[in-house]
Amino acid sequence: MSSLSPARRAVALAGEGRVAEALALLAESGAAGDGEALFARGLWRVDGRLLPRELEAARADFRLAAELGSRDAARVYAGFVASGIGGPRDWASALALLAASDDPLLRRQHELIAAMDLTEDGNPRSLPSPEVLRDSPAIAVTRRLFTPEECRLLVELAEARFKPASIFHEARKQFVRDPLRDSDAAGFPVVLESPFVHALNRRLAAASGTDVAQGETLQILRYAPGQQYRPHLDAVPGVANQRILTALVWLNDDCEGGETLFLESGLAVKGGQGDLLLFANALPDGRPDPATRHAGAPVTRGVKLIASRWIRARPAGPEGFGRHEAEGH
Structure with missing residues (x-):
């Protein structure tokens, strides 16, 4: 030693x-x-x-x-x-x-x-207008929220840290393989939220009309052919600070399959590189909205790369939203 x-x-x-x-x-x-x-x-x-x-x-x-x-x-x-x-x-x-x-x-x-058009405090001066796909539950797409160069750097920053997507198992007090999604994932917790990542998180906050502190850790997800995110709800039953919104940004558009499927309405959405998909998850009283049940369809060709950020009803407390925020070092 x-x-x-x-x-x-x-x-x-x-x-x-x-x-x-x-x-x-x-x-x-x-x-x-x-x-x-x-x-x-x-x-x-x-x-x-x-x-x-x-x-x-x-x-x-x-x-x-x-x-x-x-x-x-x-x-x-x-x-x-x-x-x-x-x-x-x-x-x-x-x-x-x-x-x-x-x-x-x-x-x-x-x-x-x-190259970003930011205020002195790092907020975007303007944003593309959203395209409303559904009013209830609210689903909208904002085209070209991220530039191609921003998408590529996010992927590069994540590349060396991809590992199978996991969730924290409360009973075992450890991370286990996510049973619903078989993608790889890389997150940007507080020790990896660089000024560049923070600027993008502030842009997502502005596009969603929320405070940046309401967002969980930004994640990059990578789906190979055949991989998918099985039907699920993003809202969590019984939590006090609910996941009210989901923000997804496509980081590439050179793959086939992988659409986001809203199962109750039959809506299928697939954006271009840099496009934001924003949708609501919860009812007014904070309970998960069954109408937001959705899935990520299997990729049929190429690799799907997407940025994901869950947005809570309120900012995090001193302990943050997640666990082990130094993970990755």
Whole structure:
């Protein structure tokens, strides 16, 4: 183990149940100027399993780690500043971090953001008009909400992290394979919500007439030939903060099949690259609306790539909507 970096040694120690030793190693190495050790501690502070969930302290760790040369920490810190995680939201400072970076990924994000027509606070100045497909339940398509370049970068950011779609099993207290969809999925939790992803999330919020904080983690889903999302409802029975809307953006249009099928009405929808499909999920009292039962038809040729964001009735509390928000690092 001695040949490993302090951060990797700490992970190994934690895996053996020696959490106190792991934390002491990260603290000692961080104090000695090891940016990767500070980055690892920041991730643990976000995750909340080995350390209490402290987003302000995590943000401080990421800032110091970035100043010490950790590229991963610089990427996370820019996202925290852009989103207001663990401290004040400062869109202008986040853009300045991107512009000053020598990281090709951050510079590319800066170029794409510069091409967006945004207010000083990072919100879209204007949006394409939606095309209403149904009034009840509400279903609409907004054409070309994302540009082709934005779609391609989202896919590239997700590519290395795709894994079989899963759900959290409450009884087992672990993630298990999703029984309804056999796609691959990659999410952008708080440590991966870069300024670029945050700008797109704000655009989805504006297009849906909601606060960006009402949205769950943006997910990218990848369906190979034969894969599908079986009939289901997106609203969850009995939850206090319901999933009231679903936002889907097609990231490519060079596949066949894969239509979104609304089973009660017989409506089948398939958009072009960058098009948004937005539909309601719940009744006025918050119960799931049976008329919104839908499915993703099997892909028959090529690969279907889609961005998905569930939108809740209210913003998340301090713990967020999901679990293990540092997952992926």
